[in-house]
Amino acid sequence: MSAEATSKSHPRPRRTQAERSLETRTKVCEATLQALIDVGYEQISTTLIAQKAQVSRGALTHQFPARNDMLVAAFQLLVSEWRDGYPFGSDPEREQLTVDELIDALWDNIFSDPRYIAAMELMLAARQDNDLGHALRDILVTWIGNRDKIxxxxxxxxxxxxxxxxxxxxxxxxxxxxxxxxxxxSDPDTARKLIELWKRIARNA
Amino acid sequence: MSAEATSKSHPRPRRTQAERSLETRTKVCEATLQALIDVGYEQISTTLIAQKAQVSRGALTHQFPARNDMLVAAFQLLVSEWRDGYPFGSDPEREQLTVDELIDALWDNIFSDPRYIAAMELMLAARQDNDLGHALRDILVTWIGNRDKIxxxxxxxxxxxxxxxxxxxxxxxxxxxxxxxxxxxSDPDTARKLIELWKRIARNA
DNA sequence: GTTTACAAACAGGTCTACCGGTTTTTGACT
DNA sequence: AGTCAAAAACCGGTAGACCTGTTTGTAAAC
Known part of the structure; x- marks a missing residue:
């Protein structure tokens, strides 16, 4: 009886090192983004993230030697998702968008995402931390320039x-x-109304 | 020889208790706002603020029993200044402003102020801290509603x-x-250009 | 003399970076 | 194939630094 047949008693699929690393890194990054939304930057600690990510603290500190490394990686993940999804074309063959469609696409896919506020909090908090701030800004400019051209x-x-x-x-x-x-x-409708108003103004400009 | 004549040897102007309290409270609040700009929310501690404000930590904790009390008071001070100065009329007798003038007044007096970003950071950081968040939001609504009507x-x-x-x-x-x-x-001109663009659009709307 | 403001030291807790030990994977060699 | 040492990933504990809220004592104002 081969090893893979005994998956019940030995739940170890034998993953490669790269797979193991990637999984814990991903789990930690996602937990970090979620924690940024749920409890805010101030409450984030390596211990908390390890718990939320279902990862031992040792594994976390191995993958991210310093706390900032963890935050940078989480930010990187978020920006990557935005970058890869842009411009969110349900019709990828279309190369042109009306202004209305652009506004809706940006709002629905980026700005209304709670993770956008989380990213804002992170950027503001890192403003004065030169190491962290530089790292986050570098990640941002690598896609901002491209995004604007597109x-x-x-x-x-x-x-x-x-x-x-x-x-x-x-x-x-x-x-x-x-x-x-x-x-x-508190009013959730205001944002929508403001966007509609802006669309109306932008159409005539 | 009266006491106030010996100011060199006894530098004690005999202030009232209210004056003493007010001075340390003001010094602490201003130091807090400045620290929010200089080092960011994360780095703020009662010890640091006491140093920056040239006040003993004992005096600080006496005036602000909890750290949040200090932050709330600093925010209160900032909002009060905005409220009292609004609408920044160099011509107080004028009761009407063009849209251009309104935009410039708001930008020059509030939004371009580094303390505005500090306030943003504070609001975002307090988002999940229910006590602090509520306190800050309460301070905000007491003037936001009025400001909008004006x-x-x-x-x-x-x-x-x-x-x-x-x-x-x-x-x-x-x-x-x-x-x-x-x-x-990094580019300091972009903000100005964006405002001019918006003014042009707003004029035709 | 009493109350208020100030001062400094203490206790309790948390966080980060580091460290020695363990398990898993890898790749080279037979 | 099977063996085995080295490397990589993982684990939990500790030391040192920090920060907050409290407490005990002193000076100033009332």
């Missing part, structure tokens, strides 16, 4: 036109501001 | 018109988003 093209603008780039920045700033508003405000 | 009147809108209120919210959301953008972005 977005300009998506709405039919010229990539070399500063004005078009600025308009995209304005869209993003507005959604960012509304997302922040939503995180403080 | 602002609607200021641009000639009807206070009972939901649409007018929503427009004000949109203005604030945009400025909020730009302020956040500025805190991450």
């Amino acid at each position: 977005t300009v093209r998506l709405v039919g603008g010229d990539v070399d036109d500063d004005e078009a780039g600025l308009k995209v920045q304005l869209h993003l700033s507005i959604l960012r501001g509304i997302a922040m508003h939503q995180s403080f405000d | 602002t609607v009147r200021l641009v000639g809108g009807d206070v009972d018109d939901d649409e007018a209120g929503l427009k004000v919210q949109l203005h604030l959301s945009i400025l909020r988003g730009i302020a956040m953008h500025q805190s991450f972005d």
Whole structure:
């Protein structure tokens, strides 16, 4: 009887080292993002994350020697998901979007995500921590630049036109501001109303 | 020879208890806001604030029994300054502002202030701390509602018109988003350009 | 003389980085 | 195939630093 047949008594599928590492790293990163949403940055500790991730603290500290390494990796994971999913085209063949569609896509897929607020909290908290701050900013710029170019093209603008780039920045700033508003405000409809109002104004501009 | 004449040897102006309390409370609050800007929320401790405020830790803990009391008082001070200064009329007799003037006034006096980002960080960090979060939100709503009404009147809108209120919210959301953008972005001109772009769009809406 | 503000030291708890020991995987060699 | 040493992943405990809330004592104001 071979070993893999006795999975009940020996639940050890013999994974490679890379698989083992990846699994704990992924579990830790996801737990970190969730904890950022659930309990906030201040409460995050390596002990807590290890518990939430169902991982021993030793495994965590092995994969992430310093606490900041863990936070950076979690942020990296989040940004990667945004990057890989962008521009969220249910119709990938379409190369153009109306402004309305762009706004909705950005809001539904990024800015309304509680993880966006979590990322904001992390960015703000890391603002003064030079090591952590630099690491997070580096991760961000690697995709922000690309995202902006894609977005300009998506709405039919010229990539070399500063004005078009600025308009995209304005869209993003507005959604960012509304997302922040939503995180403080109790009324869940306000955000939607603000977006509709902005769409109406943007259409005539 | 009276006591106040010997100020060199006895530097004690004999202040009242209220004056003594107020001075340490003010020093602590201002040091807290500055520390929020300089080192960030995470690094704030009663010990650090006492040092920065040139106040003994005993004095601090006497005035603010719990650490959160200190943070709440600092936030209160900041919001009070915003409230008392609003709407920043260099011409107080004018009861109407153009949209351009309103945007500039809000940006110059609130959103471009580094303390605004500090307040954001504090609000986000307090999101999950129910006691602190409630206290901060209570302070905020006591002036937000009033501010919005004043602002609607200021641009000639009807206070009972939901649409007018929503427009004000949109203005604030945009400025909020730009302020956040500025805190991450290295280019200091972008914020100004975005505001000018928004003014142009808002004028035609 | 009593109350208030200030001062400093203490106790209890938590967190991080590190460390020695254990299990699992790997790859080279027979 | 099977063996076995080295490497990688994992585990739990500890030391040292920090921070908060409290407490005991002193000075100033009332």
